[in-house]
Amino acid sequence: MCIGLDVDIDKIPKHLLKEEDPVFAFNKAIIDATHHLTVAYKPNLAFYEAQGIKGFQALRKTIDYLNENYPEIFTIADAKRGDIGNTSGMYAKAFFDDLKFDSVTVAPYMGKDSVEPFLKYENKHTILLALTSNEGAFDFQTKNVEGEELYKMVLKTSKNWVNGQNLMYVVGATKAEYLQQIREIIPESFLLVPGVGAQGGSLKEVCEYGMNRKVGLLINASRAVIYASEGEDFAEAAATAAKKLQQEMAGYL
């Protein structure tokens, strides 16, 4: 399990607004209450950027808090970056060197030289978008490109990039039935699976079609866990929701 920290200041419990940094206070409480139930946290950059400099400070405090207190936990910057080589190099620097995330999500549209600057960090992980959880995935990702769907071409092509074997991929849980075919192309790769919960994806199907002999799945839950309660008991409620999901996952293992 991965817990998505998509923290919207308008959705956190009201009593936290009196804190100096409400978003960090929220994240810290959620992390302290759930760290024993999860293997990863995934802050969604957009939610922090929307808060300007305060958001950036909350993000930095959150990742520093995780690295200092729970160094064994895997951290994902859900940023979906991607640009020409020298620019992607700057994004890699931002997420890997400066913020010290373990991994970052990257968009494939601009191809090899837009992704390799991330892959060059051999002790970090690059998580490439393949088949996303939203409706718009059907606009281009599932279209037929030279005999196969675009997302399959992305999977096959990217395997051949520098350190391509280290790539992880985003595959949305709302399209669990595609996982069988995806596993034929990348049997060993780790998949980050969003879309279980609020977006309607089925955990059972994801496990059935997506698991490999090393499990190979990092299933993300965001809203269903972090907003389990709007009251002062939000952290306990998040732990309860996470525990329920974790037990459900354990049942499939």
Place this chain on the structure above:
Amino acid sequence: MCIGLDVDIDKIPKHLLKEEDPVFAFNKAIIDATHHLTVAYKPNLAFYEAQGIKGFQALRKTIDYLNENYPEIFTIADAKRGDIGNTSGMYAKAFFDDLKFDSVTVAPYMGKDSVEPFLKYENKHTILLALTSNEGAFDFQTKNVEGEELYKMVLKTSKNWVNGQNLMYVVGATKAEYLQQIREIIPESFLLVPGVGAQGGSLKEVCEYGMNRKVGLLINASRAVIYASEGEDFAEAAATAAKKLQQEMAGYL
């Protein structure tokens, strides 16, 4: 002309490093020296993010300085964002409401609902990646999807999205020969054209194949202008380089 503010602290003149905010001092000097020669500035987000909180502060000061002193100049956040709907909404909030940019570049891979949250801002501009200037553009963008290149499908499909007629598109100057076919699909749209200069694109060809009756081109120059000199005369040198480009462009108009 658009001037790209891809400002790398390792490349700016050394005497600026004693300033409280070297990157902003650099940008301010470049803007003051070139604002009469350009219609747009395009900060590249990666370069600011790579500097952490200081980079964010320099970016904010730069956009505020532009909006206060040169409100007629068009501002582009070159960020290449794109995510599921509620997340793209947060990015739109970050760039349009918080930072107050006039426009932002967006990646198309996640389809309609990843782009429309930006398009909903009717008084702002969304600039969608179509055919980029890098080598990796040939990995997916030019591949044949159901009878035509993927970038053409992106152009045609996106025209039908909410406010799709307001979209601008990124088309790299290093692929100027493609502009003729692109103009058949989107004769009226404004194009943001990177890749002239350091990346090797030809201004003459871009104008020849890409201009429409309202010009319709915003040609970006970054490194060739802002790093024209490493000395104390960097701003004058940038103005000279910009003036030369502007005169060359005027010759094609």
